[in-house]
Amino acid sequence: MTIRVVVAEDQSAVRAGLVMILRSTPDIEVVAEAADGDEALAAARAHRPDVLLMDIQMPRTDGLTATRLVVAEQLADVLVLTTFDLDEYVFGALRAGAAGFLLKDAEADQLIDAVRTVAAGDGLIAPSVTRRLIAEFARGPAAPGVPRPAAPSDALAALTPREREVLSLIGAGMANAEIAARLGMAEATVKTHASRLLRKLGLRSRVQAAILAQDLGL
Template sequence: MTIRVVVAEDQSAVRAGLVLILGSAPDIEVVGEAADGERAVELARELRPNLVLMDVQMPRMDGVTATRLVVSEGLADVLVLTTFDLDEYVFGALRAGASGFLLKDTDAKDLITAVRTVGRGEGLIAPAVTRRLIAEFAAPSRPVADAAVLDVLTPREREVLSALGLGLSNAEIAVRLDMAEATAKTHVSKVLGKLELRSRVQAAVLAQELGI
C-alpha cells in the first residue's frame, strides 16, 4: 500500500525538506503541497490523500480549522506538525480530530515512521503524552461523559476502549486482549464509529473520564 500525503507548511524551505524526506520512502507518495490551511483543505477535497501532514500555524486558515474541516468531511487522517510540545494549537488540533502530532525537529526516520503509523490507521501519541493530554481534556470545567454511552458497545469493545485509554497501539491491544492485530484494528474502528469519535485520542479521553 502506498500512503498518499499532502504536505501543508507555510515555510517553503521546511516544506521542501518534508517533501524530500517523505519522497525517499518507497511506500509514501507526496501528492500535493500547500502553503496555507485553506489550500490544504482544497487539496484534500481534490486529491483524497490518505494523510495530511499539517502545520498548525499558517496564513489564511490555521491548521486547527483546516484539520477540523478535513476530518469532519472524512477526507483524510491528519498528522499535526508543531514547534512546541503540547501547545494550545496541538490541543485544538487534537480536539478537531487529528490522529497525532510531531515536533518539527523530528528526525527523518521518525517522520517516515510516523506517517506509516498514521497511514495504518493508528494514532501517534506516546502513552506518557496521552496522560498529559487526558489531564488537559478532562479539566474540571469540562462536562464528564455519561456512562450510558457505553451501552452501544459489546463487552469486547469495552475492553478495547479501556486499552485505548492506556494509549495502546493496535499491536499492543492485540497482545493485551489475545487477538489478531487485524481484529484489534476492526474493533477500534467499531468503537470509534459507535461512539461517534473522530480519533483514538478522543477515545482515550472518554475511557479515562469513565474510569474504565
C-alpha cells in the same frame, strides 16, 4: 502498499525538508504540497491522501480550521505538526479530530514512523505532548481550553465487553497490531471494534478515545 501524503506547511524551506524526508522511503509518496489551509483542503479533496501532514499556523485558512473540514469530509487522517509551547493548538486539533500530533523538531525517522502509524489507523501523540495533555486533563473538566471528550454513561454501557477491552488498550497507547496480539484476534477485527466504539461514544479519533480511556481510568 504505498502511503499517499499531502504536506501542508507555509514555510517553503521547512516544507521542502519534510517532503525530502518522506520521499526518502519507498513506501511513502508525497502527492501534493500546500502553503496554507485553503490549499491543504483543496489538495485533500483532489487527491484523497492517506495522511495529511498539517502545520497549525498558516495564512488564510489556518491548520485548525482546515483540519476540522478535512475530518468532517473524511478526506484523510490528519497528522498535526506542533511546537512544544503551543498547547492550545494541540487542544484545538484534538477537538477537530486530528489523528496524531508530532513536534516540529522530531527526527526524520520519527516523522516517517508517525506517518506510517497514522496511515495504519493508529492514533499518535508525541511523548512530550502526551505528558502535557495528561497533566492538563488531570486538572479537571474546568481546565481552560481543554476539550474533554463527552461520553455519557449510557454510551459506555452500550459498549460490548470486547469493545471496552479495546478502548482500554487504546488508552494504554497500544497500536492495532499490539491490541490484536494481546487479545488474540485479527488486526482487521481490532479496527472494526475501534470504529464501532468511536461511533458509539461520539468520538472523532483514536486520540480522543485514548484521552477518554485515561480519564475514566479504564
